Amino acid sequence: MNYTELSKEELLKLKDELNKEYQEAKSKGLSLDMSRGKPSATQLDVSLDILDAINSKSLLKAEDGTDCRNYGVLDGIPEAKKLMADMIGTTPDHVIIYGNASLSIMYDQVSRAYTHGLLGNTPWCKLDKVKFLCPAPGYDRHFAITERFGIEMITIPMTENGPDMDLVEQYVNNDESVKGIWCVPKYSNPQGYSYSDETVKRFANLKPAAADFRIFWDNAYVIHHLYDDNQDEILDILAECEKAGNPDMVFEFASTSKVSFPGSGVAVFASSHANIADVKKQLTIQTIGHDKLNQLRHVRYFKNIDGLKAHMKKHADMMRPKFEATLEVLDRELKDTGIGTWTKPHGGYFISFESLDGCAKEIVARCKEAGVKLTNAGATFPYGKDPKDSNIRIAPSFPTPEEMAQAAELFVLCVKLVSVEKLLETK
DSSP, X not given: OOGGGOOHHHHHHHHHHHHHHHHHHHTTOOOEEESSOOOOHHHHHHTGGGGGSSOTTSOOBOTTOOBTTSXXXXXXXXXXXXXXXXXXXXXXXXXXXXXXXXXXXXXXXXXXXXXTXXXXXXXXXXXXXXXXXXXXXXXXXXXXXXXXXXXEEEEEEEETTEEOHHHHHHHHHHXXXXXXXXXXXXXXXXXXXXXXXXXXXXXHTOOOSSTTOEEEEEOTTTTOBSOSSSOOOOOOHHHXXXXXTOGGGEEEEEESTTTSOTTSOOEEEEOOHHHHHHHHHHHHHHOSOOOHHHHHHHHHHHOSHHHHHHHHHHHHHHHHHHHHHHHHHHHHHHTTSSSEEEXXXXXXXXXXXXXXXXXXXXXXXXXXXXXXXXXXXXXXXXXGOOTTSOEEEEOOSSSOHHHHHHXXXXXXXXXXXXXXXXXXXXX
16 A cells, blocks of 8 residues: 555544554553664673683793783784784774774864874964765764864765765766765665675775875675675775775775673774874874773684674574564554655664654654664764755664564554654645
8 A cells, every 4th residue: 555645534543543553552551662773682692702712821922922901002913903804804904992882983084184294284273164074874973083183074975885886986076175975885874785805995085185085985784794695796996996096085994893892892993004104103192001901802803704794694593594584563653654764684783764854853853752762863964964964774683573563563653643644744
């Protein structure tokens, strides 16, 4: 039944029926959270053995003889650099190992550019105007960083192949105040899209008006597949930039936050040799070294990239039923209704839903009132303002599959009710 084709009388009747269902749903006293992409307790349990990978009787030296208990080693122990480089598809000489959060590295890179400049360029704080391109729907925490520094954010529409590259090229190649772009290139947050080979190559071949323009390449879901036989793969942006003669143009980030433990993972920064040297020079002021024992623990536990991939298959076995439970409800209840569309990702942590224009905030509010918490509508756009008020991010990871199905049933009920009310405004 296509809701958009119903008469006013039919919509009024349907509204009454949906209102009754909604009141019944509210009376159930639900309390479900699908607002953020948090790993579930069962996912965290899978990694518990990592705590036994080293202990007081372990040899706590890296393969090069470094005593991991002591100060030193700014860029990470060799075996950790190899493991994380293999995870993102580059070589150890291109990486620095940090602490547990890649988001901290992103903040640091914006801060360094802002206060001290990149590779000898003018610090951004001394410029009249600094702009950042923000593919949207996108990751709210990225936008929060640039907003924190007062950087003007420009929305770039997302497509199934990545950002609208015609617009990206127009801004980057012609406006020297455009200093960066946020990217989640694989299983993007929230749509689950992966950048096509053409998109990656167009990024690598940009001709920035600004010498210090940087692509902030957040490869957060690089090994977060849902299926063994249907996995997205993307080109290595570092290699493509080198081929294009733009080796310094990209900062790449990743971590094991959703592989081992979010609070105790290992994060990696990858870039050109010149950028790495520039960052290490500043790191000598900031720190005497990150947690080498945690780096050693991760290497001893996962051993190599094959160990990481085998571990992530366990995660996929837990995540897949939650995504499929959500998608089954969406397909069953909303297909052909004309009041919503949604993505069906092959990996990552989110499903992106598009409602009728002007409905997202009210859908989220109705869900919250009935006991299901969603990410705030608008959060996936710069400044928290979705111009169409239509995008809703669904995070299936934290609840159980049964809870996710229950939450999805309430979600579609709210979508139907709010959509009918919106359609009645036009009758």
